[in-house]
Amino acid sequence: MCGIAGYIGPREAVTVVFDQITRLEYRGYDSAGVAFGTERGIAVLKKAGKLNNLGQLIENEKPAAHIAMAHSRWATHGGPTDENAHPHYDQSGRIAVIHNGIIENYYELGEALKSKGHEFRSQTDTEVAAHVIGEEYAESGQFVEAVRRAVRRLRGAFAMVVMCIDEPDKIVTVRNASPLVLGIGEGENFLASDIPALLPYTREVVIMDEGDLAVLTRNEIYLEDAEGKPKLPKKIHIDWDIEAAEKGGHEHFMIKEITEQPQSIRQCLAGRLLKDETVALPETFSINDWKRFDRVIILACGTAYHAGLLGKYVFESLLRMPVEVLYASEFRYNNPIVRANDLVIVISQSGETADTLAALRVAKEGGAKTLGIVNVVGSNIARECDAVLYTQAGPEISVASTKAYTAQAALLTLIALHMAQHRAADKEKYQRLIAELERLPDHIEACLKNNEAIVRIAEHIKDTPLIFFLGRGADAAVAMEGALKMKEIAYIPTQESPAGEMKHGPLALVTDGVVAVFGVTNPPTREKVISNIKEIKARGGTVVTVVLESDTVTPAESDYVIRIPHIDSHAIAAITSVVPLQLLAYHVARLRGCEIDQPRNLAKSVTVE
Numbered sequence: 181m182c183g184i185a186g187y188i189g190p191r192e193a194v195t196v197v198f199d200q201i202t203r204l205e206y207r208g209y210d211s212a213g214v215a216f217g218t219e220r221g222i223a224v225l226k227k228a229g230k231l232n233n234l235g236q237l238i239e240n241e242k243p244a245a246h247i248a249m250a251h252s253r254w255a256t257h258g259g260p261t262d263e264n265a266h267p268h269y270d271q272s273g274r275i276a277v278i279h280n281g282i283i284e285n286y287y288e289l290g291e292a293l294k295s296k297g298h299e300f301r302s303q304t305d306t307e308v309a310a311h312v313i314g315e316e317y318a319e320s321g322q323f324v325e326a327v328r329r330a331v332r333r334l335r336g337a338f339a340m341v342v343m344c345i346d347e348p349d350k351i352v353t354v355r356n357a358s359p360l361v362l363g364i365g366e367g368e369n370f371l372a373s374d375i376p377a378l379l380p381y382t383r384e385v386v387i388m389d390e391g392d393l394a395v396l397t398r399n400e401i402y403l404e405d406a407e408g409k410p411k412l413p414k415k416i417h418i419d420w421d422i423e424a425a426e427k428g429g430h431e432h433f434m435i436k437e438i439t440e441q442p443q444s445i446r447q448c449l450a451g452r453l454l455k456d457e458t459v460a461l462p463e464t465f466s467i468n469d470w471k472r473f474d475r476v477i478i479l480a481c482g483t484a485y486h487a488g489l490l491g492k493y494v495f496e497s498l499l500r501m502p503v504e505v506l507y508a509s510e511f512r513y514n515n516p517i518v519r520a521n522d523l524v525i526v527i528s529q530s531g532e533t534a535d536t537l538a539a540l541r542v543a544k545e546g547g548a549k550t551l552g553i554v555n556v557v558g559s560n561i562a563r564e565c566d567a568v569l570y571t572q573a574g575p576e577i578s579v580a581s582t583k584a585y586t587a588q589a590a591l592l593t594l595i596a597l598h599m600a601q602h603r604a605a606d607k608e609k610y611q612r613l614i615a616e617l618e619r620l621p622d623h624i625e626a627c628l629k630n631n632e633a634i635v636r637i638a639e640h641i642k643d644t645p646l647i648f649f650l651g652r653g654a655d656a657a658v659a660m661e662g663a664l665k666m667k668e669i670a671y672i673p674t675q676e677s678p679a680g681e682m683k684h685g686p687l688a689l690v691t692d693g694v695v696a697v698f699g700v701t702n703p704p705t706r707e708k709v710i711s712n713i714k715e716i717k718a719r720g721g722t723v724v725t726v727v728l729e730s731d732t733v734t735p736a737e738s739d740y741v742i743r744i745p746h747i748d749s750h751a752i753a754a755i756t757s758v759v760p761l762q763l764l765a766y767h768v769a770r771l772r773g774c775e776i777d778q779p780r781n782l783a784k785s786v787t788v789e
C-alpha cells in the first residue's frame with residue numbers, strides 16, 4: 181500500500197522518481213527513499229518522516245542518474261525509521277529492492293539466511309526479500325533469473341522493483357497481488373504503484389497482471405506471465421484527470437476504500453491465518469498468558485468501538501468468555517475495574533485518538549496486559565500497548581472509516597480463534613468460523629457486485645427524514661455501524677438498536693416515509709426479526725433488508741432486499757453485511773450532494789479529549 185516509482189531514460193532519473201512519489205503523497209506514508217545508478221554502482225538515499233527530508237538529501241547529493249527507483253513507505257514490519265525505509269540492499273550490496281505489500285514467510289526465510297551468515301540492518305520483510313534475490317543472484321549470476329527464482333520462494337501479496345549493479349540498464353519488477361503499472365515513453369519507460377504517478381509523463385500505460393514480471397530498459401518493456409511465458413504488453417490510454425486518478429478512477433476515497441476491502445482483509449489475514457487452519461500471532465503474548473486471561477475488555481471509540489461489539493459476539497460465542505466493550509471516552513470516568521488476569525484490547529485506526537490513549541493508560545495502571553489493534557504503525561497507541569497487531573489495511577484517507585472496520589473485526593476474530601487454540605472452545609464453531617473467515621474477502625467481493633442494486637435503493641430512500649438500523653445478535657452490532665456511516669456522511673438522523681428494543685420506545689417514531697434497515701443474517705433469529713419488520717410495516721415504514729442469499733422468507737416481507745452470500749457463521753455473515761450498509765450510506769450521501777470524504781464537523785484523527 182506504499183508508493184512505488186521507477187524510471188529509466190534520458191531525464192534526470194532521481195528528479196523524476198521523486199516527483200512521482202510526491203504525486204502519491206495523498207496516500208499517506210512515514211518514510212521514503214530512492215536508489216539510483218552511479219558510476220560506482222547503486223546509491224541509496226532514505227529518510228524517515230516527510231518527503232521534504234528525503235528531498236533535502238537529494239538536494240545535497242545532486243545525483244545525475246538515468247535509472248532510479250523510489251519508494252514512500254507506510255510501515256507494516258518494523259517502525260518508521262531511516263533503517264527500515266526502502267530501498268534495501270542484499271547481503272553483497274549488488275542488488276537493491278523496494279517493495280509494497282507483505283512477505284508472509286519473511287521470518288522463516290530470514291532465520292534460514294541468518295544461519296548462513298546473512299546480517300540484516302532493518303526489521304523489514306523487504307530486506308529479507310532483497311537477500312533472497314541476492315542469494316539467487318550469487319548462485320546463477322543472472323539478474324532476471326535470480327528475481328524469477330526468488331519470487332518463487334516468497335509467499336504473500338507484494339509488488340517489487342529490483343536494480344542490480346552489474347546490469348545498470350535494467351529495472352526488473354514483479355507484481356504479485358499488489359498493483360503495479362508500467363508507463364511507456366519515447367526512449368524512456370516508467371513504473372509506479374498507481375496511475376497518478378505516471379500521468380505527468382505519459383498516458384500510455386500497461387497494467388501488470390498478477391504474477392507478471394517485467395524488465396524495463398530505455399527502449400523496451402519485456403513482459404512475461406507467472407509461468408515465465410513472454411506476453412505482449414497490453415497498452416491502454418488513460419484520459420482521467422489527476423484528481424480522479426488519485427482515487428483510482430473513483431469519485432471519492434470512501435468508495436475506493438470500500439472496494440479495497442477484499443484486498444485489505446487478505447492483507448490483514450496474511451501470515452496469520454495459516455493453511456493448516458491455525459492462527460499464528462507470534463508478536464503477542466506467551467501461551468501461558470493466553471491461557472491465563474479470564475476476561476476481555478475492549479476499549480475504543482466510534483467505528484472502532486462498533487468493531488469491538490462484533491468482537492464481543494465472537495469471543496463470547498466461541499470461548500464462552502466474558503467480554504466488556506466500553507467507550508474509551510467514558511472509561512476513566514466510570515470507576516473502571518481492571519484486574520491482572522484481564523486482557524485489554526484497544527482498537528484504533530489512527531492509533532492517536534486521545535480518549536483511547538487515555539483509557540489505555542488507565543488499563544495499564546490497573547495491571548492488565550494490553551493488546552493494540554492499530555492501523556497506523558508506530559502511532560502512540562501502538563507504542564504504548566504491551567503488544568500490537570497491525571490491521572495492515574493500508575492508509576485510510578476518507579474520514580468515514582470503512583476498510584479499517586472490517587480489518588479490525590477480522591483481527592478480533594483471529595484473536596478469538598488464536599485463544600481457542602489454547603483453551604476449551606467449541607470445535608465445530610471453530611472450524612466454521614475459521615473456514616468462513618478465510619472466505620471473507622470473497623464474500624465481500626460478491627457484495628460489491630450488488631452496487632447497482634444499492635444505488636437504486638438509495639434513490640428511493642435518500643429524502644427520508646429518519647432511518648432505523650436494526651438487527652439481532654451480531655446484526656445488532658453491525659446496525660450501529662451502518663447507522664453511524666449514514667449519519668456522518670449523509671446527515672440523515674438515525675435510530676439504531678437491537679430489533680427487539682423497538683417496542684420499548686423507538687417504535688413511537690415510526691410514521692409514513694420512515695425507513696428501517698434490518699440485518700437478517702442469522703437463520704435462528706429470523707422469525708423474531710420478521711415480527712419486528714411487520715411492526716414497522718404496519719405503521720407505514722419502508723423496510724430494507726440485508727439477507728443471506730439462501731433466505732427465501734424475509735424478501736417477501738421487505739420493500740427492498742440486498743442479498744449477501746450464504747455464510748455458515750453468523751459473525752462472518754454480520755461482518756460481510758456491513759459492506760452493503762457502507763455502500764448504501766455512500767450512495768445516499770452522493771445523491772444528496774454531501775461532502776463525502778470530509779464530512780462537516782469531523783476529523784480523521786481525534787487528538788482532543
Ligand code: F6R
Binds near residue numbers: 582784
Ligand atoms: C467513523 C470514524 C470514527 C473513528 C473514531 C476512532 O467513520 O472513523 O468514529 O472510528 O474517531 O478513531 P480511531 O479508530 O482512529 O481511534
